[in-house]
Amino acid sequence: MSPSLDYERAREYTDALEGRLVDALDGDQGVSRRAVLGSLGLAGGAALMGTGGADDGHAGAGGGESHGNFGARGEFDEGFDPHEFLRTFNTGFDGQDNLTQEVFEEDGERVRYFELTAVDTTIEVAPGVEFSAWAYQGQVPGPTLRVTEGDRIRVQFTNGSRHAHTIHPHLKNLDPRMDGIPQNGPGVLEQGESFTYEWKAQPAGVHFYHCHSLPLKAHIHRGLYGSIIVDPDPERVRERPEEYCDFHESQITPELTEELVARAKSRNHEYDENDEVQELVVVMNSFDTNFDGGNEVYAANTRAFAYGVGETDGKGNWAPGETKRPIQVDGQRPVRVYLVNATEFDLINSFHTHSQFFDYYDHGTTLLPTNQTVDTVMQCQAQRGIIELDYSDHEPGLYMFHAHQSEFAELGWMSFFEVV
Amino acid sequence: MQDSDTTETDGGVTVQDQPFGLPRWAVAVIPLVLLAIVLGYLFLGSPFAALATGGAALPDVTVSYTTLPDDQTVLVHVTNNGPGTVTVEQVLVDEAYWSFSMTGGDRTLGPLESSTVQIPYHWEPGWDLEVALVLSDGATIHHTIVAPATSPGVTGEVVGTLAVVGLFVGVIPVVLGMLWLPYLRSVSDRALHAVLVFAVGVLAFLGFDALVDVGEFMEAVPGAYEGPFLFALGVAGSVLVIQAVSAWQESRTEGETSRLRTAYLVAVSIGLHNLAEGLAIGTAFALGRVELGAFLVVGFLVHNVTEGPAIVGPLARGRRPGIEHFAALGLIGGAPVIAGAWIGSYAFSPTLGVFFLAIGVGAILQVVWEMADLVRGEDGLASIGTPVNAGAFLFGAVFMYVTGLFIAL
Ligand SMILES: [Cu+2]
Numbered sequence: 144m145s146p147s148l149d150y151e152r153a154r155e156y157t158d159a160l161e162g163r164l165v166d167a168l169d170g171d172q173g174v175s176r177r178a179v180l181g182s183l184g185l186a187g188g189a190a191l192m193g194t195g196g197a198d199d200g201h202a203g204a205g206g207g208e209s210h211g212n213f214g215a216r217g218e219f220d221e222g223f224d225p226h227e228f229l230r231t232f233n234t235g236f237d238g239q240d241n242l243t244q245e246v247f248e249e250d251g252e253r254v255r256y257f258e259l260t261a262v263d264t265t266i267e268v269a270p271g272v273e274f275s276a277w278a279y280q281g282q283v284p285g286p287t288l289r290v291t292e293g294d295r296i297r298v299q300f301t302n303g304s305r306h307a308h309t310i311h312p313h314l315k316n317l318d319p320r321m322d323g324i325p326q327n328g329p330g331v332l333e334q335g336e337s338f339t340y341e342w343k344a345q346p347a348g349v350h351f352y353h354c355h356s357l358p359l360k361a362h363i364h365r366g367l368y369g370s371i372i373v374d375p376d377p378e379r380v381r382e383r384p385e386e387y388c389d390f391h392e393s394q395i396t397p398e399l400t401e402e403l404v405a406r407a408k409s410r411n412h413e414y415d416e417n418d419e420v421q422e423l424v425v426v427m428n429s430f431d432t433n434f435d436g437g438n439e440v441y442a443a444n445t446r447a448f449a450y451g452v453g454e455t456d457g458k459g460n461w462a463p464g465e466t467k468r469p470i471q472v473d474g475q476r477p478v479r480v481y482l483v484n485a486t487e488f489d490l491i492n493s494f495h496t497h498s499q500f501f502d503y504y505d506h507g508t509t510l511l512p513t514n515q516t517v518d519t520v521m522q523c524q525a526q527r528g529i530i531e532l533d534y535s536d537h538e539p540g541l542y543m544f545h546a547h548q549s550e551f552a553e554l555g556w557m558s559f560f561e562v563v
Numbered sequence: 564m565q566d567s568d569t570t571e572t573d574g575g576v577t578v579q580d581q582p583f584g585l586p587r588w589a590v591a592v593i594p595l596v597l598l599a600i601v602l603g604y605l606f607l608g609s610p611f612a613a614l615a616t617g618g619a620a621l622p623d624v625t626v627s628y629t630t631l632p633d634d635q636t637v638l639v640h641v642t643n644n645g646p647g648t649v650t651v652e653q654v655l656v657d658e659a660y661w662s663f664s665m666t667g668g669d670r671t672l673g674p675l676e677s678s679t680v681q682i683p684y685h686w687e688p689g690w691d692l693e694v695a696l697v698l699s700d701g702a703t704i705h706h707t708i709v710a711p712a713t714s715p716g717v718t719g720e721v722v723g724t725l726a727v728v729g730l731f732v733g734v735i736p737v738v739l740g741m742l743w744l745p746y747l748r749s750v751s752d753r754a755l756h757a758v759l760v761f762a763v764g765v766l767a768f769l770g771f772d773a774l775v776d777v778g779e780f781m782e783a784v785p786g787a788y789e790g791p792f793l794f795a796l797g798v799a800g801s802v803l804v805i806q807a808v809s810a811w812q813e814s815r816t817e818g819e820t821s822r823l824r825t826a827y828l829v830a831v832s833i834g835l836h837n838l839a840e841g842l843a844i845g846t847a848f849a850l851g852r853v854e855l856g857a858f859l860v861v862g863f864l865v866h867n868v869t870e871g872p873a874i875v876g877p878l879a880r881g882r883r884p885g886i887e888h889f890a891a892l893g894l895i896g897g898a899p900v901i902a903g904a905w906i907g908s909y910a911f912s913p914t915l916g917v918f919f920l921a922i923g924v925g926a927i928l929q930v931v932w933e934m935a936d937l938v939r940g941e942d943g944l945a946s947i948g949t950p951v952n953a954g955a956f957l958f959g960a961v962f963m964y965v966t967g968l969f970i971a972l
Contacts, residue, residue: 211635211683215653215660269660271652271699432701439655439697447660553659 212457213553215448217270219466223282225444229423229470232289232372233257234412242286255290255344256297261304261354261367268430268440269447269555270467276366277304277354283445284426284485285352285369289412292376294344299337307331308367311355313525315345324355331356347375347387347410348507349481349527363524364431364487370424370527372481375407375510377414387510406510410479410529421478423470427492427522427546427556428485438488440555441546447555452541461541469559474537478560480530481507484522492556493521494530495547498537504529519547534562622649622698624672625784626706627913629694630714631686639680639694639706643672653697656684686711725845725908729901732844733837733867737897740871741889747872747879755879756938757955760947762829762873763934764959769836770927772963773920776839780913780920790917797921798928805831805929823884825877825933830895832926833870837896839920840867841903870896877934 231239235246235255243258259279266276266283279285290296302308309331311323320328321340329338354367375387384400385392387407408416428445429438440447446466453464463469472478486492495518502512503520507529514520520528534542539562546556581590623645630638637656643649650671654663666679686692692708747758777794784790805828874896878884906915938947946952 211685212662213659214662216662217652268701269653269697271650272697272701273699274701430701432697433703435703439695439701439703550658554655555660 212455214451214557215269215467215555218453218464219267219270219446219449223266223445224466225446225449226468226470228282228284228287228444229425231287232412232422232424233286234289239286242280249295252295253291253293254295254297255288256299257286257288258299258301259285259310260301261308263304263306266366266445268432268442268445272432272440274366274430274432274440277306277308277362278366279310279369283366283368284428284483285367287370287372287424287481288352289372289374290344291374291411291413292344292347292379296342296344296371297339298342299339300332301337302332302334305334306362307333307356308354308362309356310340310352312340312342312371313351314342314371314373316342322355325357344371344373346508347373347407348504349373349483349529350506351483351485351525351527353485353525360487363485364429366428368426368428368485370426370481370483372424372507374411374413374417377404377407377411380404380407380510387508389509389511389513403510410510419476421472421476422481423478424481424483425494426483426485427494429487429489429492429551429556431488436488438486438554441486441492441551442555443558448557450558452559463561469541469561471561471563472534474534474539474562478532478534480532481527482520482522482530483527484524486524489524489548489551491521491523491548492551493519493547495519495545496532497543499532499534499542499544502531504531534560537562539563621645622647622700622702624649624651624696624698624704626694626696626704627677629706629708631708631711632714634688634713635683635685637682637684637686637692637694637708637711639682639696640677641672641680641696641704642677643674646674648673650699651680651696652699654680654682655693655695655697655703656682657693658695688712721908722905725904726901728844729841729898729904732840733897733900734893735897736867737833737837737871737874738893740868740873741875741893743872744875744878744889747876748883750879753949753951755876756949757951758872758879759876759934759938760952761955761959761962762876763931764956764961765870765873765963766829766832766927766931766934766959767956768960768963769833770924773836773839773924773927777917777920777924780916782913784913784917790914793914794917794921797918798925801835801922801925802929805926822877822881823888825930826874826888826892827895828926828930828933829877830874830892832923832930833874833896834899835919835923835926837867837870838899838903839916839923841900841905842907842916842919844900845904845907845909867897 233239233242233244235244235257238244245256247254247256260281261277261279262281264276264278264281265273266278268274276283288296288298296312296314298310300310309323309325309329312321316322318341321342322328323340325331329336332338350371350373352369352371354362356362380387381400381404384395384403387403388395388399390399405416408414409420411417425443426445428442430440430442430445431437432439442448443450448467450470451467452461452469453467455461480494482494484492497518500516500518503514503517504510505513505526505528507527512531513528520530522528542560542562544558544560545552581587585593623643625642625644627640627642629640632638641651648671651665652670654661661682661684663680663682665681667676672678680696682694684692686708689710689712692711694706694708696704698704747755750758781790781794784793874892875889903919935947938952
């Protein structure tokens with residue numbers, strides 16, 4: 144299992160914040176500790192940029208100055224943990240417990256083997272709001288598969304859902320039978336059927352896999368999608384550096400080649416250089432909970448406002464919640480976000496960082512940025528890319544990031560990094 | 564006479580032998596017990612499971628009305644009229660998730676349970692506000708608050724103002740209209756009948772008007788309350804009750820007082836109608852639509868002047884009743900506007916609206932019947948369908964239509 148955020152620490156932090164607030168008010172007009180603690184959950188101020196909602200009963204009507212607070216009420220139940228999902232990569236060597244995976248050599252090739260099952264399930268997309276999903280391995284997004292360029296990806300797919308499904312990979316795939324569409328190869332797989340897909344891991348980058356059964360909109364929007372990350376192979380980069388940047392072969396200097404190889408090592412999970420980077424997977428998705436063709440929930444990794452703060456007074460006093468809390472990052476180490484857009488029904492989605500600019504690698508297929516020093520990128524559906532952030536010169540604290548479609552932000556795609 | 568061969572008599576009824584020698588009470592109870600068993604089987608055994616489509620009943624939540632006590636609070640009054648419980652998990656205001664709380668402790672509503680969703684939200688007067696409740700299964704209940712404005716709170720001042728408004732809309736015009744009585748007493752039978760039929764035209768218009776209003780409220784009545792049935796019940800109930808009261812009165816009095824009785828009945832039916840007018844005015848003020856309320860006041864005022872002669876028409880012949888009767892008639896016909904305005908501004912619900920209007924329609928139906936009798940005369944020979952009467956009926960309806968335009972404009 145990859146590291147997830149420490150619940151204990153979140154709780155301690157909440158206690159510390161509450162304690163600080165109580166101390167600050169101690170002896171002041173005889174405010175009782177209980178009253179202060181009770182009102183900490185009360186949403187105050189017209190804090191558009193302060194997410195989090197009041198707990199039950201705290202945001203009383205006619206509550207004096209209260210303008211209320213945007214954000215979803217309450218916390219999520221147990222189950223899928225978007226914080227754990229962020230940092231969970233299934234490499235065949237290592238990954239999540241409920242995914243059968245292994246790595247072995249076969250005919251001189253390295254095979255990364257995974258067993259994926261599609262099931263009908265129910266997921267929580269906003270606190271208390273359930274959505275009947277169709278999901279690979281019972282989770283939305285599906286497991287993140289991570290391999291090295293040139294490997295063979297073997298996915299034994301079993302359909303345990305009442306509906307017919309496939310897996311279609313966004314990879315350069317030379318065998319039409321493996322495209323995962325109804326018209327080719329095994330076609331759609333009915334309930335109980337299995338098929339083993341095999342794909343060559345190419346090109347390097349961050350990719351998308353999804354069900355390609357009809358109606359396509361329904362099968363994607365219900366949750367049948369995930370990411371495949373293909374790490375660049377530094378040896379191959381050294382041999383063909385021109386394939387990993389915009390420069391022509393004739394323009395490649397030995398220095399540039401070394402630079403590209405170094406970048407490849409930083410991107411490849413099998414190299415020590417990669418350990419230095421804090422890598423995160425963010426799948427932008429959305430849910431039409433009432434099936435009217437428009438989304439009620441937008442999210443980064445399924446749960447609305449999951450990377451927001453638990454409680455805020457809109458005046459800078461905030462506390463992490465049990466399930467809704469910022470993504471903690473170490474400010475002294477680089478942050479890399481593998482960003483995938485799985486939003487259905489909307490033409491585009493976007494990623495915007497506050498107080499920060501980043502380098503962007505469209506589709507992640509190059510080792511030099513395709514967009515340099517930007518604070519907003521947009522992606523159409525199935526588009527993806529890699530974002531590289533550096534917070535080393537920022538003060539510790541909360542830094543927001545969100546879709547800069549303000550509608551999406553207020554409907555759940557609103558998040559924070561907590562730089563420590 | 565007692566025959567030793569047959570069974571005993573019980574209060575003069577010959578008692579049959581009960582089957583299997585069971586006591587009589589047991590025979591009476593057995594069908595009830597069997598019914599209970601059948602019902603129990605239906606509820607517990609679900610014998611019709613094979614007919615189920617597998618789909619759960621869709622949640623059915625109605626937003627009855629909204630109140631805006633101040634510019635940073637939105638109160639949404641909701642009723643669950645589905646068969647299952649629903650939970651309001653999230654609230655969207657103008658397509659953004661927003662903090663909220665609900666009265667009654669939790670956010671779960673049982674069947675027919677009502678609650679108020681309190682949303683701290685700084686709204687802009689005049690800018691439509693879209694509120695959506697997101698239920699646990701993701702279903703959304705949308706409600707648009709058109710041109711939001713602060714709802715008046717319950718203050719003595721508002722209560723007093725509404726009473727004065729009611730006085731002007733109801734009592735004063737009705738009493739003004741009743742001042743035509745001396746003139747009515749001086750006209751011919753033919754002319755008087757025309758006046759009575761004119762009143763029927765007025766009532767017919769009001770009845771039709773009530774039907775239109777019922778149609779508007781009906782959509783907002785929570786499904787479980789069965790709006791159409793409630794309406795039918797109200798109409799039939801008021802016809803029957805007024806008819807019963809009227810027949811009972813008639814059995815105790817002679818012809819002379821039957822005219823006064825009819826006048827009272829007209830006053831009651833017009834009063835019920837005016838209650839609905841009061842509801843409309845009160846609701847307009849409650850929703851913060853003060854301009855609309857003011858228009859309604861002027862419109863209803865003009866409109867209601869015609870109700871006076873309708874009430875006193877039956878008294879144009881025979882002995883003139885005492886002044887106390889005129890005071891009572893004026894109050895019965897006009898004062899319900901005040902009560903309606905109070906109810907409308909503080910406790911309005913579409914369900915209540917439908918029920919009041921239904922009572923009004925029933926009263927009108929019954930009164931039209933009584934008026935027809937009056938025109939036919941004691942001997943029942945006078946014709947109703949004379950050209951003059953037909954013209955008077957149409958004139959009454961058209962007159963109401965024209966004065967009604969004041970309200971619509
Ligand atoms: Cu922004």
